[in-house]
Amino acid sequence: MKxxxxxxxxxxxxxxxxxxxxxxxxxxxxxxxNETPGTTENNAETPKFDKxxxxxxxxxxxxxxxxxESDKMLKYFNEKFNVEHExxxxxxxxxxxxxxxxxxxxxxxxxxxxxxxxxxxxxxxxQGLIKALPDDLEERFPNLAKVLEKSxxxxxxxxxxxxxxxxxxxxxxxxxxxxxxxxxxxxxYYRKDWADKVGIKMDKLASTExxxxxxxxxxxxxxxxxxxxxxxxxxxxxxxxxQMLVEPFNPCVTDFFRYEGKYIWGPxxxxxxxxxxxxxxxxxxxxxxxxxxxxxxxxxxxxxxxxKAGILMHDGDGKVIQAVLHDFKAQHPDLDATEAIGMFxxxxxxxxHHVMESVxxxxxxxxxxxxxxxxLDRILHIMDYVATEEAQNIIRLGFEGIDWxxxxxxxxxxxxKDESGNMIxxxxxxxxxxxxxxxxLTGDDFSLRDPNIPKAARDMAIETFKAKEKDGNIVPxxxxxxxxSGPNYNKKGTLGVVYDELAGLVLKEGDIETxxxxxxxxxxxxxxxxxxxxxxxxxxx
Amino acid sequence: MHKRKxxxxxxxxxxxFSVFIYIxxxxxxxxxxxxxxxxxxxxxxxxxxxxxxxxxxxxxNIDLTAYNVLLQGNRLLVGYRTTLIILLLGVPLNMFLTIGxxxxxxxxxxxGQKMIFYFVVFSMLFSGGLIPLxxxxxxxxxxxxxxxxxxxxxxxxxxxxxxxxxxSSIPVSLEESAxxxxxxxxxxLFVIMLPLAKPILATVLLFYTVDRWNEWFYPMIFLRNxxxxxxxxxxxxxxxxxxxxxxxxxxxxxxxxxxxDGIKMAAITLTMTPIMIVYPFVQKxxxxxxxxxxxxx
Numbered sequence: 001m002k003x004x005x006x007x008x009x010x011x012x013x014x015x016x017x018x019x020x021x022x023x024x025x026x027x028x029x030x031x032x033x034n035e036t037p038g039t040t041e042n043n044a045e046t047p048k049f050d051k052x053x054x055x056x057x058x059x060x061x062x063x064x065x066x067x068x069e070s071d072k073m074l075k076y077f078n079e080k081f082n083v084e085h086e087x088x089x090x091x092x093x094x095x096x097x098x099x100x101x102x103x104x105x106x107x108x109x110x111x112x113x114x115x116x117x118x119x120x121x122x123x124x125x126x127q128g129l130i131k132a133l134p135d136d137l138e139e140r141f142p143n144l145a146k147v148l149e150k151s152x153x154x155x156x157x158x159x160x161x162x163x164x165x166x167x168x169x170x171x172x173x174x175x176x177x178x179x180x181x182x183x184x185x186x187x188x189y190y191r192k193d194w195a196d197k198v199g200i201k202m203d204k205l206a207s208t209e210x211x212x213x214x215x216x217x218x219x220x221x222x223x224x225x226x227x228x229x230x231x232x233x234x235x236x237x238x239x240x241x242x243q244m245l246v247e248p249f250n251p252c253v254t255d256f257f258r259y260e261g262k263y264i265w266g267p268x269x270x271x272x273x274x275x276x277x278x279x280x281x282x283x284x285x286x287x288x289x290x291x292x293x294x295x296x297x298x299x300x301x302x303x304x305x306x307x308k309a310g311i312l313m314h315d316g317d318g319k320v321i322q323a324v325l326h327d328f329k330a331q332h333p334d335l336d337a338t339e340a341i342g343m344f345x346x347x348x349x350x351x352x353h354h355v356m357e358s359v360x361x362x363x364x365x366x367x368x369x370x371x372x373x374x375x376l377d378r379i380l381h382i383m384d385y386v387a388t389e390e391a392q393n394i395i396r397l398g399f400e401g402i403d404w405x406x407x408x409x410x411x412x413x414x415x416x417k418d419e420s421g422n423m424i425x426x427x428x429x430x431x432x433x434x435x436x437x438x439x440x441l442t443g444d445d446f447s448l449r450d451p452n453i454p455k456a457a458r459d460m461a462i463e464t465f466k467a468k469e470k471d472g473n474i475v476p477x478x479x480x481x482x483x484x485s486g487p488n489y490n491k492k493g494t495l496g497v498v499y500d501e502l503a504g505l506v507l508k509e510g511d512i513e514t515x516x517x518x519x520x521x522x523x524x525x526x527x528x529x530x531x532x533x534x535x536x537x538x539x540x541x
Numbered sequence: 542m543h544k545r546k547x548x549x550x551x552x553x554x555x556x557x558f559s560v561f562i563y564i565x566x567x568x569x570x571x572x573x574x575x576x577x578x579x580x581x582x583x584x585x586x587x588x589x590x591x592x593x594x595x596x597x598x599x600x601x602n603i604d605l606t607a608y609n610v611l612l613q614g615n616r617l618l619v620g621y622r623t624t625l626i627i628l629l630l631g632v633p634l635n636m637f638l639t640i641g642x643x644x645x646x647x648x649x650x651x652x653g654q655k656m657i658f659y660f661v662v663f664s665m666l667f668s669g670g671l672i673p674l675x676x677x678x679x680x681x682x683x684x685x686x687x688x689x690x691x692x693x694x695x696x697x698x699x700x701x702x703x704x705x706x707x708x709s710s711i712p713v714s715l716e717e718s719a720x721x722x723x724x725x726x727x728x729x730l731f732v733i734m735l736p737l738a739k740p741i742l743a744t745v746l747l748f749y750t751v752d753r754w755n756e757w758f759y760p761m762i763f764l765r766n767x768x769x770x771x772x773x774x775x776x777x778x779x780x781x782x783x784x785x786x787x788x789x790x791x792x793x794x795x796x797x798x799x800x801x802d803g804i805k806m807a808a809i810t811l812t813m814t815p816i817m818i819v820y821p822f823v824q825k826x827x828x829x830x831x832x833x834x835x836x837x838x
Contacts, residue, residue, distance in 0.1 A: 063616065
């Protein structure tokens with residue numbers, strides 16, 4: 001028996017030792033100096049790019065299964081900066097959860113996509129879970145300085161950090177916005193050829209009554225030849241219908257905002273009820289798709305490009321317009337898409353386009369807290385270069401002499417076309433192109449001057465922007481609110497998704513005003529708690 | 542009565558009630574089968590035909606654009622390869638561990654047996670959470686390693702309990718008589734118990750196979766190598782790309798006009814087809830299991 005007992009004890013000790021060793025350590029220690037994160041105290045000036053670095057980078061634009069071995073664009077950046085990139089895809093539909101998990105577990109790649117939600121940014125930076133950027137970043141990297149300045153992030157984020165540090169680089173939308181203040185490009189597409197047939201001419205801004213008249217004519221007169229009762233007036237989901245029918249009355253409907261000197265909840269503002277009445281009238285009259293409340297994001301676009309619907313509310317930047325025109329042409333090869341489709345924006349009862357000023361950034365990049373300062377420096381050099389015009393031309397157009405050439409002032413594409421006449425996409429030749437295309441700038445800016453996007457599409461976008469600005473009421477950005485964090489305010493998600501909640505009110509039987517008031521009453525506790533918190537914290541600033 | 546009915550049918554005379562039953566069940570079967578058929582149809586037609594044909598029985602023109610989009614590049618091949626690796630390594634491990642635990646727990650033999658079983662049930666109700674799990678996997682050096690996916694779902698406790706209960710239903714006397722003849726525990730398990738447990742083994746094998754086939758959540762968290770992404774994740778990403786109009790996805794773009802519902806249905810067809818092919822081969826074991834229970838009753 002004794003030997004058996006000894007063996008049992010030894011086995012138990014072995015198991016305990018394995019458990020203890022597995023639970024200990026594991027975290028990577030920072031290599032290099034132990035100086036305060038974010039400082040750039042190098043004892044000696046080292047020549048640029050002598051040391052080769054392997055950079056792990058995670059982003060949502062990286063496709064699984066892509067062959068990066070023969071990717072010349074990736075090779076170009078790798079050779080230029082003496083690095084080797086390991087590209088890690090992040091699942092798009094779970095990106096926030098995945099990144100938050102990696103941050104919390106201390107297992108970030110060297111650089112990683114981040115959704116720039118301020119509450120998370122603040123928590124991560126306070127706990128040292130992400131790397132602080134160098135204090136002299138703007139001095140050493142002028143293009144990144146421009147990114148920080150144009151996005152507003154540099155000033156706003158630094159001013160809210162106790163030590164004035166910055167922990168993320170935003171992806172700026174416009175270096176050169178088509179309007180003085182950045183506004184959403186969401187616009188209304190309509191069948192101009194159908195409108196001509198029914199004798200209606202639309203201006204660049206249209207009221208809800210004018211849209212109703214147009215939709216009614218499309219349904220009743222069926223200029224598309226779909227058959228009686230088969231044409232859909234307006235194809236749009238809850239989000240787009242809120243933007244189309246409620247925001248002309250209250251552009252701040254989706255969030256809290258400052259109204260007559262104090263903060264209130266957007267759906268509770270007076271203009272919301274006017275918009276809801278219009279929405280309900282549209283629905284009851286049959287101007288909308290009967291199942292609009294269950295439509296997925298692409299369903300309205302599918303209906304519009306296939307000729308079943310006459311009006312569509314959708315993104316209106318150059319590349320999205322190009323996609324709509326392209327898809328329309330594929331379904332209607334006998335029609336000129338630029339002649340068949342027109343665009344306008346919505347105006348309120350006062351004749352103005354009402355919209356909130358948008359932030360000039362979309363998501364950002366964060367860094368592993370244990371990354372070497374020299375490696376971070378190299379990454380910042382890369383990002384700084386990506387923000388230059390030279391790099392943007394490579395990323396958006398390809399390589400001169402291979403993918404495009406200059407003929408005087410004109411850029412001519414050399415990219416081959418397939419048997420249907422569609423130009424081969426850059427990402428098919430250079431799989432890493434989407435990654436570079438969204439690393440520092442999002443591409444909205446370039447899409448307004450991209451020679452590969454038909455001029456008609458670019459002009460459509462620019463003209464609509466100009467119309468919005470010319471007769472626009474642009475509600476300025478409230479950075480204090482945007483970057484506010486409070487125990488009640490952080491729970492505003494419990495109020496539900498505003499678009500879906502408003503759609504639910506529209507669908508109910510009975511008087512919309514009564515329904516709206518009852519709905520607000522049901523949420524009064526949380527709304528009052530949040531507004532009290534906001535008014536207490538922000539009104540005296 | 543039963544003999545009279547059988548006689549009537551044998552002589553080619555089927556009564557009205559039988560006809561009514563056959564028609565009703567036939568229609569019911571068609572109603573159940575139609576959604577599958579409809580999914581395949583939608584994956585093979587153009588958007589125009591789909592929108593203009595509310596009830597489709599046969600496609601007028603077959604359009605395989607959705608499949609071309611899905612099969613672009615080698616994303617899907619990477620997905621199939623990874624999923625097959627997970628399947629071929631993971632399912633045998635799952636079965637080995639589950640059998641290895643279920644059989645001893647089904648026999649009242651060793652001290653602490655009940656406590657172990659309570660721990661198993663406890664783990665069904667409570668879990669340590671995602672971040673502790675991630676930290677454990679990371680500290681074992683298994684992040685970005687396919688073994689992380691294979692090992693962390695070693696035993697499904699629900700299937701373990703099913704198997705344990707099945708083993709418990711096999712008479713102990715079989716074991717006792719084998720022991721009298723000189724058999725040891727391993728011999729009894731492999732030569733006597735497992736052949737008798739074929740129905741439950743087939744059932745649990747199918748459950749594990751479907752679980753592994755549908756695996757996407759843990760790969761999404763633990764795997765970073767883009768050549769190790771399983772099929773479900775790739776299909777999810779493709780469907781998301783084609784149905785989203787978010788700012789980043791506009792850069793993804795497709796050269797051909799993409800019919801989002803067609804892509805979804807093509808993804809569903811590609812995913813369900815392998816499982817539908819395997820299922821008929823294990824179906825008979827389910828039937829055997831049911832028959833075994835009814836004969837004994």
